[in-house]
Amino acid sequence: MMWLKWLILIPPLLVFYFSLRTLINILRFREASLGLFLSKLKESTSMIGLLALSMLLFSITRIMDIIDMVIDLPMNDTIIAALIWSVSIILAMVFYRMSRITSPVSYRAW
Numbered sequence: 001m002m003w004l005k006w007l008i009l010i011p012p013l014l015v016f017y018f019s020l021r022t023l024i025n026i027l028r029f030r031e032a033s034l035g036l037f038l039s040k041l042k043e044s045t046s047m048i049g050l051l052a053l054s055m056l057l058f059s060i061t062r063i064m065d066i067i068d069m070v071i072d073l074p075m076n077d078t079i080i081a082a083l084i085w086s087v088s089i090i091l092a093m094v095f096y097r098m099s100r101i102t103s104p105v106s107y108r109a110w
Helices: 002-028 030-039 041-070 076-101
Strands: none
Touching: 002 030, 002 076, 030 041, 030 076, 041 076
């Protein structure tokens, strides 16, 4: 039962891994990764939309934190934690797709 508490760490760890993988792809294959990102416009625009959604949710959590400093609302911390966890899930999806797009086919097999 103790291991269930550690399940909440999976989305943030996935965000870390896939964003690091995307950064490595961009640094290794600078021109190729940009070309691959721009050549798949439909998938790239949907990723940018998801990224905007996650940033919107993140900014809502920051506003809720500021309100929490002034007015003590019940269950506010739980709502903020749930929103941040959902932001992590969305960002994990975005960076997974971005890491797949920005890597050339020969690098994907690696």
